[in-house]
Amino acid sequence: MRIGIVGGAGRMGQMLIREVAATKDATLSGATERPGAGAVGRDLGTLVGLEPMGLTLTDDAPTLFANSDAVIDFTSPAATLAHAELAASLRTALIVGTTGLSSDDHAKLAEAATRTPLVVSANFSLGVTLLAGLVRKVAATLGPDWDIEVLEMHHRHKVDAPSGTALALGRAAAAGRGVALEDVKDAVRDGHTGARRAGDIGFATLRGGDVVGDHTVMFATDAERLELTHKAGSRAIFARGAVRAALWAAGKPAGLYSMDDVLGL
Numbered sequence: 001m002r003i004g005i006v007g008g009a010g011r012m013g014q015m016l017i018r019e020v021a022a023t024k025d026a027t028l029s030g031a032t033e034r035p036g037a038g039a040v041g042r043d044l045g046t047l048v049g050l051e052p053m054g055l056t057l058t059d060d061a062p063t064l065f066a067n068s069d070a071v072i073d074f075t076s077p078a079a080t081l082a083h084a085e086l087a088a089s090l091r092t093a094l095i096v097g098t099t100g101l102s103s104d105d106h107a108k109l110a111e112a113a114t115r116t117p118l119v120v121s122a123n124f125s126l127g128v129t130l131l132a133g134l135v136r137k138v139a140a141t142l143g144p145d146w147d148i149e150v151l152e153m154h155h156r157h158k159v160d161a162p163s164g165t166a167l168a169l170g171r172a173a174a175a176g177r178g179v180a181l182e183d184v185k186d187a188v189r190d191g192h193t194g195a196r197r198a199g200d201i202g203f204a205t206l207r208g209g210d211v212v213g214d215h216t217v218m219f220a221t222d223a224e225r226l227e228l229t230h231k232a233g234s235r236a237i238f239a240r241g242a243v244r245a246a247l248w249a250a251g252k253p254a255g256l257y258s259m260d261d262v263l264g265l
C-alpha cells in the first residue's frame with residue numbers, strides 16, 4: 001500500500017510523512033511541495049527530523065500520483081482542486097484534509113469523486129467525528145428555544161475562519177434541526193447587531209498561540225446550558241486518522257466518503 005503526501009513541508013505534511021513512515025502496512029511513495037518551495041530537493045527523512053530515507057521532496061505531483069495507491073492532501077483549496085483532478089484521471093484515492101473550501105470547491109471534489117474514491121473531512125480525529133454525531137443528536141432532541149453557538153480556538157497561523165471543523169459541527173447541528181446551515185449561520189457579530197435571531201447557529205472564533213484546535217458547541221436556554229467540547233492536544237491525531245482513511249480508501253469504488261464511513265459509524 002503506497003501512500004504519497006502533497007504539501008510535505010507544511011505543518012501537517014511533515015506530521016503525515018512521519019506517520020506513514022511509522023505505519024507498518026504502508027510504504028511512503030514520496031512527497032511534493034508547490035513549485036518554488038525552498039524545501040524541494042531535500043531528503044524526506046531529514047526534512048521531518050528522522051534518519052535519511054533516500055526519497056526527496058519534489059514538485060512533480062503527476063509522478064507522485066502515478067506511483068501511489070492513495071495520496072493525502074492537507075494544503076490549500078486551489079492546490080487541492082488540482083490534486084483532485086489528477087487523482088481522478090489516474091484513479092488514485094485522495095484523502096482531503098484541506099479546509100476553507102467553498103461550496104463550489106466541494107462540488108468540484110464531488111465531481112472528481114465520481115471517478116476515484118475521495119475521503120473528505122474537516123477533522124480527521126476520532127473524537128471530533130464522534131462529537132459531530134452527538135451534536136446532531138442533541139440538536140434533534142432539544143427544541144427551538146435552545147440557542148446553538150459554536151466556539152473555536154486555533155493557533156495564530158490559521159488563515160480561515162470559522163474553522164472547517166466549526167462549520168462541520170454547525171452543519172451537524174443544522175442537520176439535527178432539519179435546516180440548512182447557510183440559512184441560519186451567523187458568523188460575524190460586530191457593532192449594533194440587534195438581538196439574536198431565533199433559530200440562528202452562531203459562531204465565535206479565537207486565534208492565538210500554538211493551540212492545535214479547541215471546539216465547543218453550546219446549547220443555551222433559559223436557566224440551563226449544555227456544552228460539548230473537544231480539545232486536540234497534537235496534530236498527530238489528524239495524521240493518524242488521515243493515514244487510517246488512506247488505508248481504508250485504496251481499492252474502494254469511486255465515491256465521496258467521510259470519516260463516518262472510514263470508522264463504520
Ligand code: NAD
Nearest residue numbers: 007010011012033034074075079097098099122123124238
Ligand atoms: P501549512 O501552511 O503549514 O502547510 C500547507 C503546505 O501545503 C505548505 O507547505 C504549502 O507550501 C503546501 N502547498 C501549497 N500548494 C501546494 C501545491 N500545489 N503542491 C504541493 N504543496 C502545496 O498548513 P497546515 O497547518 O499544515 O494546514 C494545511 C491545511 O490542513 C489547512 O487547510 C488546515 O486548516 C488543514 N487542517 C486540516 C485538519 C483536518 O483534520 N482535516 C487538521 C489540521 C489542519
